[in-house]
Amino acid sequence: MTTGRFARHQRLLTSSDFRYVFAYPRRFNHPSLTMLVRSNHQSFARLGLAIPKRHIKRAVDRNRIKRQIRESFRAWQTKLVGWDIVMMARSGADRLSNRELHDVLELHWQKLATLCADS
Known part of the structure; x- marks a missing residue:
């Protein structure tokens, strides 16, 4: 997708999609955001968001x-082909x-793109 849109097929929508990523993820940590990724064997990346009210009140x-996460994903999606990604705040x-x-x-x-290049 080079249009820069965030189409429905690029989203993790169902609980089974999220369970798939949570089962055996590769994890990239930061004190504020954690990214979980798992290969999806498709020709596009998919993004799921877990921004709980428990951690972010307002x-x-x-x-x-x-x-911000969606906008950043749009810019990088062509370099992240073949991954399911869950961003957790x-x-x-x-x-x-x-x-x-x-x-x-x-x-x-960048870390994920490096992982993609190594695969």
């Missing part, structure tokens, strides 16, 4: 984080500025 903060993610959040996401995507 809806406006949860929505901002989700929006931890406590304190709401205190990151948009710039800091962008930098954390870039680090995660």
